[in-house]
Amino acid sequence: MYHFVALFRKGRLNLVVLLVFLMSGLIGCKQSDSSATEKSDQTISSDSLQLNNIHFNDLNGNSIQLSDFEGKRVLLHFWATWCKPCIEEMPELERVRPLLEKENFQLLLVSEESAETIKAYEKKSNFDLEFLRYDGALSDLKIYALPATFVFNEKGEKVREISGKMNWDSEETITQLISLP
DSSP states (O other): OHHHHHHHHTTOHHHHHHHHHHHHTOSSBOOOOSOHHHHHTTOBOOOSOBGGGOEEEOTTSOEEEGGGGTTSEEEEEEOOTTOHHHHHHHHHHHHHHHHHHHTTEEEEEEESSOHHHHHHHHHHHOOOOOEEEOOSOGGGGTOOSBSEEEEEOTTSBEEEEEESOOOTTSHHHHHHHHTOO
């Protein structure tokens, strides 16, 4: 107890608390430098989340229901403008989009930031990607770190969840996505 009080008095308690949060992954983005094969180990099995449970808005405020994409595979990528690994993935996502579209995928990039913030990023970055806004809390979707990606099959069932930065345009990642049920 004495050491804890001594740290607090010296102003180091805040640093200790901050380090604990950063090491536990509760603040900011989650970044992984491992290969795509190792990243596939981070995937989580499908749960009860389905396309018809999730609603978004386009950047003009129009309601988008993911159930509208039933019959397509949906790669739902959660990101933020302040997330460095998210921003680093954007060029790869743009390059892989045409390949995925040929395999019946719809790529949607979702942020919980304001529409104005997303529009400003879209204008500045000039990426040809479909950006959406999520009005709920990402924690409601069990997302606690960014980037995060949900992959849905043609029936609207979540078949894969990916946490952390990926090498999206690698042959191995594309093969893994295409081979999902």
